Amino acid sequence: MSIEDLLRETLSDMAHEEQPPPPGRFLQVHGGRSRRRGLALAAAVAVAVMAVGSTFAVEGLSSPVAVPRAVTEQGSDEALVETGRDQTTLTVKEGLRLAQVMQKLSASTGRPVAEFERAAKDGRALGLPAYAKGALEGFAFPGTYEVSSGASPGEILAAMVTRFNRAAEDSGLVDGARRAGRTPLEILTVASIVQTESYDKRDMPKIARVIYNRLNHTPEMKLQMDSTVLYGLNKFSISASSEDLKSRSRYNTYVRLGLPPGPIGNPGADAIEAALKPATGPWLFYVITDPEKGVMKFTDSESGFLKLIKESRRNRGTGG
Structure with missing residues (x-):
């Protein structure tokens, strides 16, 4: 069953309930339908992850989310999330290791790193694709996120995985x-x-x-x-x-x-x-020949590689 199917089933069930389900319902993994819902945290989080340009607003599952209609610069309607005052905007740069990402998330949200580390271990709940083999490294997609104070570490990481899954599909x-x-x-x-x-x-x-x-x-x-x-x-x-x-x-x-x-x-x-x-x-080789200008040169031979090394050393002022 795909994430989209899980989401549709979960929302259909929720529509017939008298009381809204607690967030923990998405985290518990028991037999039958409960197991499928336990695997659907990322799908549920996707409901509360809305793109506003290149920024993604992340709300906690228990947080009220208002989704008004707005007109973009292109003139088309797009859903925007009204996040209120209690939110943190953070930008995760490309290429950071997962340990660095968690440090940044911790510093930005005030949550202990240990909470993010525990959440990262539950690959199913985060919505990682099967080929990730349960490991989050590589799947915490870089970008700008507006995180509400009600969002848990698991919800934040699941939102990043949701963003990765979108990018993987787009590419x-x-x-x-x-x-x-x-x-x-x-x-x-x-x-x-x-x-x-x-x-x-x-x-x-x-x-x-x-x-x-x-x-x-x-x-x-x-x-x-x-x-x-x-x-x-x-x-x-x-x-x-x-x-x-x-x-x-x-x-x-x-x-x-x-x-x-x-x-x-x-x-x-x-x-x-x-x-x-x-x-x-x-x-077969490449060398940063001018670090200040970020110039990188490529070659297909060892002799060419050695020449580029010499050029790099001259530019760095460390000899020919």
């Missing part, structure tokens, strides 16, 4: 992954690396191509991405140290072939699009 993630011979999770993992490695979104399709070229290289070639190594070690840096590269983490792509086991952050729509539609080219 054709599942079908695109199938055409590429990859799983949706692999595409999202590529997108997370692209997001982390890029300085400019215009370079994203080329970075994605480098990743695929390495994965498909004959003989086998390791990805060798510092960003994955650092994620596995829970470190934040521009580059991994020689000691970091000795890590036995499954995210150490210097010693392990293929993609890491999952996303290393939460990518935005541009990175997902790049992972689905990489540029065409033979590149």
Whole structure:
């Protein structure tokens, strides 16, 4: 049963009840219909997640939500959520790791990080797609959210997953992954690396191509991405140290072939699009040759890579 079917059934049942159901009803998972409703938290949250331009207003399930009609700049009617005074506006940037997202949500809402961590463990309640395998990393979609004081950590995270599911549908993630011979999770993992490695979104399709070229290289070639190594070690840096590269983490792509086991952050729509539609080219390497201007250059040979390294060092003033 799809989320939409769950939502329709739940709302149909609610329409025949004398008293409104408590929010906890959506969280309890027991047999039969109760189990389906327990899995429908994200569908219920979607009722209280309304898009206003690029901002998403998130109301708690127990909060009254007024949805007046309004006219957009294009002149068409669009539903707006009247959130009142008790709300917090927060922006989650592309590429943040889940731990960073939770820290930001905690700081913005005043809720303990531990509450978000507990909520994140219930992938079914959050509405994660089956291919997420119960893990929220990669699925907490970046964007601007207006969160009411009545929204729980679970409702906030479910709203972010709802937003991801919309973006995945808009980009054709599942079908695109199938055409590429990859799983949706692999595409999202590529997108997370692209997001982390890029300085400019215009370079994203080329970075994605480098990743695929390495994965498909004959003989086998390791990805060798510092960003994955650092994620596995829970470190934040521009580059991994020689000691970091000795890590036995499954995210150490210097010693392990293929993609890491999952996303290393939460990518935005541009990175997902790049992972689905990489540029065409033979590149195997890229280097930020001018960090101040964010200039990235690509090459298909080790000799070309070494030249770009020298150029980067000259621009950084660290020698030729």
